[in-house]
Amino acid sequence: MPVPRYSLDALTEFTVRVFRHHGVPEADAQQAADVLRAGDRRGIDSHGVARLLAYHRKLDAGVTNPAPQIRVVRELPGTATVDGDNGLGLVVGPAANRIAMDKAQAVGSGWVSVCNTNHFGIAGYYVLEALKQDLIGWAMTNASRLVVPLWGAERRLGTNPIAVGFPALEEPPIVIDMATSTVPYGKIEMARRLGQSIPHGWGIDAEGQSTTDPAAVVEGGGLVPLGGERERSGHKGYALSGMVDVLSGVLSGANWGPFTPPFGLGLEGGETRVGKGIGHCFGALQVAGFRDPLSFKQEVDHWIRTMRGTAPATGTNGPLVPGDPERIAAAERERDGVPLSPAVLADLRTVAHETGVPFD
Amino acid sequence: MPVPRYSLDALTEFTVRVFRHHGVPEADAQQAADVLRAGDRRGIDSHGVARLLAYHRKLDAGVTNPAPQIRVVRELPGTATVDGDNGLGLVVGPAANRIAMDKAQAVGSGWVSVCNTNHFGIAGYYVLEALKQDLIGWAMTNASRLVVPLWGAERRLGTNPIAVGFPALEEPPIVIDMATSTVPYGKIEMARRLGQSIPHGWGIDAEGQSTTDPAAVVEGGGLVPLGGERERSGHKGYALSGMVDVLSGVLSGANWGPFTPPFGLGLEGGETRVGKGIGHCFGALQVAGFRDPLSFKQEVDHWIRTMRGTAPATGTNGPLVPGDPERIAAAERERDGVPLSPAVLADLRTVAHETGVPFD
Numbered sequence: 001m002p003v004p005r006y007s008l009d010a011l012t013e014f015t016v017r018v019f020r021h022h023g024v025p026e027a028d029a030q031q032a033a034d035v036l037r038a039g040d041r042r043g044i045d046s047h048g049v050a051r052l053l054a055y056h057r058k059l060d061a062g063v064t065n066p067a068p069q070i071r072v073v074r075e076l077p078g079t080a081t082v083d084g085d086n087g088l089g090l091v092v093g094p095a096a097n098r099i100a101m102d103k104a105q106a107v108g109s110g111w112v113s114v115c116n117t118n119h120f121g122i123a124g125y126y127v128l129e130a131l132k133q134d135l136i137g138w139a140m141t142n143a144s145r146l147v148v149p150l151w152g153a154e155r156r157l158g159t160n161p162i163a164v165g166f167p168a169l170e171e172p173p174i175v176i177d178m179a180t181s182t183v184p185y186g187k188i189e190m191a192r193r194l195g196q197s198i199p200h201g202w203g204i205d206a207e208g209q210s211t212t213d214p215a216a217v218v219e220g221g222g223l224v225p226l227g228g229e230r231e232r233s234g235h236k237g238y239a240l241s242g243m244v245d246v247l248s249g250v251l252s253g254a255n256w257g258p259f260t261p262p263f264g265l266g267l268e269g270g271e272t273r274v275g276k277g278i279g280h281c282f283g284a285l286q287v288a289g290f291r292d293p294l295s296f297k298q299e300v301d302h303w304i305r306t307m308r309g310t311a312p313a314t315g316t317n318g319p320l321v322p323g324d325p326e327r328i329a330a331a332e333r334e335r336d337g338v339p340l341s342p343a344v345l346a347d348l349r350t351v352a353h354e355t356g357v358p359f360d
Numbered sequence: 361m362p363v364p365r366y367s368l369d370a371l372t373e374f375t376v377r378v379f380r381h382h383g384v385p386e387a388d389a390q391q392a393a394d395v396l397r398a399g400d401r402r403g404i405d406s407h408g409v410a411r412l413l414a415y416h417r418k419l420d421a422g423v424t425n426p427a428p429q430i431r432v433v434r435e436l437p438g439t440a441t442v443d444g445d446n447g448l449g450l451v452v453g454p455a456a457n458r459i460a461m462d463k464a465q466a467v468g469s470g471w472v473s474v475c476n477t478n479h480f481g482i483a484g485y486y487v488l489e490a491l492k493q494d495l496i497g498w499a500m501t502n503a504s505r506l507v508v509p510l511w512g513a514e515r516r517l518g519t520n521p522i523a524v525g526f527p528a529l530e531e532p533p534i535v536i537d538m539a540t541s542t543v544p545y546g547k548i549e550m551a552r553r554l555g556q557s558i559p560h561g562w563g564i565d566a567e568g569q570s571t572t573d574p575a576a577v578v579e580g581g582g583l584v585p586l587g588g589e590r591e592r593s594g595h596k597g598y599a600l601s602g603m604v605d606v607l608s609g610v611l612s613g614a615n616w617g618p619f620t621p622p623f624g625l626g627l628e629g630g631e632t633r634v635g636k637g638i639g640h641c642f643g644a645l646q647v648a649g650f651r652d653p654l655s656f657k658q659e660v661d662h663w664i665r666t667m668r669g670t671a672p673a674t675g676t677n678g679p680l681v682p683g684d685p686e687r688i689a690a691a692e693r694e695r696d697g698v699p700l701s702p703a704v705l706a707d708l709r710t711v712a713h714e715t716g717v718p719f720d
Contacts, residue, residue: 076468078438079649108436109469109643113650136611149679152670156679164603166610174606176599182592201561201592208673226587226596232542232561236586239536239682240600242667243524246534250526250659251496251650257666274662283469289439290473290611299610302634306617307602310512313568319509319516322599 004345005337011049012037014348017357018052022059023066024088032090035121038128040338043329044177046186047122048338053347054119054264055088056355061265064088064118070095077107081252082114086277089120089141093280097126097139100282104135108289113247115254116276119143119263124177124326127165130284131173134293138283139163140244142254144262144269147181147241148222150234153208155222155269156258159184160244165323167287169297171304175323180241181223188214188223201228247281254279364705365697371409372397374708377717378412382419383426384448392450395481398488400698403689404537406546407482408698413707414479414624415448416715421625424448424478430455437467441612442474446637449480449501453640457486457499460642464495468649473607475614476636479503479623484537484686487525490644491533494653498643499523500604502614504622504629507541507601508582510594513568515582516618519544520604525683527647529657531664535683540601541583548574548583561588607641614639 012033019029032055040048058064068087072080080099084092096114103110120126123139130137143158159179166174183202191198192214205211206220210229217223225237249256254275261270261278287293304321312318340348352359372393379389392415400408418424428447432440440459444452456474463470480486483499490497503518519539526534543562551558552574565571566580570589577583585597609616614635621630621638647653664681672678700708712719 074650076646076649078464078470079468079645081650103469104438107467108439109463109471110438111469111645111649136607148673149667149670151673151676152667152679153673154671156667156670164599166606174602176603178593178596178599180596182587199591204673208671208676226593227542228592231559232588232592233538233586235680235682236538236540238679239524239538242534242663242682243536246526246660246663247496250663251647251656253651256659256663274659285439285471286436287611289436289471290434290441291613296611299616299634300606303602303606303610303616307509307512307516310509310516311514311568313508313511313513313564316511316568319512319598320595322595322602 084117093120104284123163248279444477453480464644483523608639
């Protein structure tokens with residue numbers, strides 16, 4: 001049976017109505033739905049409507065604030081800390097990102113760290129917003145513990161993604177959007193469900209040893225940082241994950257490391273708190289603060305074409321440029337709609353049932 | 361026979377006199393030697409006096425400018441592009457980094473991209489300078505081609521390092537300093553010399569296939585980006601390397617990617633030029649622009665202790681914190697001096713012979 005597909009517009013309309021149902025102000029409901037749409041559109045299925053049930057449950061339980069008073073608690077011309085008042089990260093994130101972009105437009109560079117916020121969708125969304133203004137953009141967030149530091153046998157860090165975008169002229173922009181773990185947790189869960197083994201370098205067991213058994217990763221083990229074991233420089237992925245955690249969590253006064261609360265109710269993590277909510281960090285640079293923007297974008301085109309023009313490794317079509325897979329997915333999903341798995345469909349029907357917002 | 365050791369002061373004195381011999385102004389000679397000293401001190405032997413012969417040869421041949429007029433060619437309060445006038449990167453880098461730090465002190469965040477410069481030593485040096493001012497610091501540089509993009513069979517990128525530093529209070533600071541390739545080229549050359557095989561995930565052969573033969577990497581192959589093959593997310597290391605290249609090379613108007621010139625005469629790379637010299641990028645953030653600096657540093661201490669307190673993986677002593685290995689090496693080298701291999705000693709004696717500066 002083919003997986004049913006739903007149009008982006010239909011999913012967005014449903015999402016807006018669900019947020020509205022919870023008392024999220026109209027503009028914020030539209031904003032939050034726009035971020036989720038970007039995840040579904042770009043093929044990052046784990047970060048689109050697949051998370052709507054979790055958002056719904058937290059709003060329903062009064063755990064997330066539907067109408068936050070987002071405020072700047074400290075700032076300089078090129079920096080700010082934003083307190084998200086425990087709102088949806090899908091609303092707080094875009095507001096804080098706009099502050100970073102405004103600062104970049106004013107003084108050339110703007111960096112904003114955010115506390116008291118929640119899961120913010122795909123990191124790539126924020127740099128795509130920066131690209132609309134021809135800004136170089138960064139977005140990072142910490143997340144609940146899934147990843148072990150190199151040589152550790154306990155989960156201490158999230159998959160802490162980094163997104164970075166560079167505008168191009170005729171070519172599509174460079175859009176990096178990557179977790180700092182080798183793979184997302186979903187890949188481990190999927191292998192476990194299918195009874196498959198996983199490659200070495202994805203996860204460790206409860207003793208901190210590399211394992212090919214996904215169940216051992218889920219039950220007491222954890223994901224490894226990009227690189228994996230020491231021999232392949234897993235300390236580098238750990239360092240990058242730590243950088244994201246400090247910029248997002250420690251710098252803003254949010255929770256960090258093992259204290260970071262989970263994105264959904266009843267999930268592991270953050271039983272002890274050291275700050276407020278989770279943390280994000282946004283950065284923006286004005287290209288004109290460095291170089292004529294037109295010549296910069298022309299040269300980014302040249303960079304992109306140079307990488308694409310690399311002689312291909314045998315058995316491949318040659319290098320891609322960061323952002324290519326998501327762009328290809330976006331074209332396909334705009335044309336054909338978003339495929340929803342039976343599990344996600346069931347979740348959305350639960351949301352529909354519990355909110356009275358019609359689905360299907 | 362034990363490897364002879366030389367005191368940091370003796371090596372610094374020799375280095376200063378060599379640069380002085382080439383007409384490098386006194387303050388610049390001291391500055392350049394200070395950067396090289398940091399490499400030797402912190403145990404990054406490939407980036408200390410081991411490179412002095414290459415600097416000497418380029419100055420001797422008139423290829424590097426001993427007395428550059430370093431200037432800001434474009435700026436905003438939080439950004440600048442610096443033209444290094446083809447000076448030593450060991451002099452241009454520190455000057456540009458100071459501009460980034462001054463901007464962070466003025467408006468909270470400062471980012472400086474640098475063109476027309478040369479090899480700048482260890483990236484970690486620059487964030488240690490930022491830490492002296494309690495700033496969060498970044499340093500990046502591009503470098504000549506050694507690394508293949510994922511799915512490529514040609515070298516297109518350098519080992520393009522990223523350094524980031526966060527100040528702590530009672531604990532030593534977090535100092536990340538990492539190449540974006542899985543391993544440095546020196547590890548491949550070393551294995552080849554010793555007739556040893558290398559692990560999968562370090563390099564590819566001329567067809568772009570993973571290889572355990574170091575000779576295949578050296579002869580027509582290349583290093584792989586952090587992560588290695590696709591299954592272990594080599595696209596992420598490639599993306600990070602690309603980020604460094606665009607921020608350092610493209611943004612400043614330097615050369616980038618395969619066009620980046622090599623650090624020494626007669627080495628491969630950069631036969632075609634698309635800009636001026638190599639490129640660096642420095643960033644600095646003022647902690648007080650986000651949060652009370654004392655409470656931030658206390659919380660960084662807590663972060664560090666939390667990571668150190670992770671249950672250790674079997675067979676290890678548990679996680680380190682980025683910067684630990686270099687700090688341990690520094691204590692040892694300050695006490696016992698810097699071990700110099702026969703090859704490096706021979707190089708330094710060549711420098712001594714050609715400049716008339718006494719060594720030993």
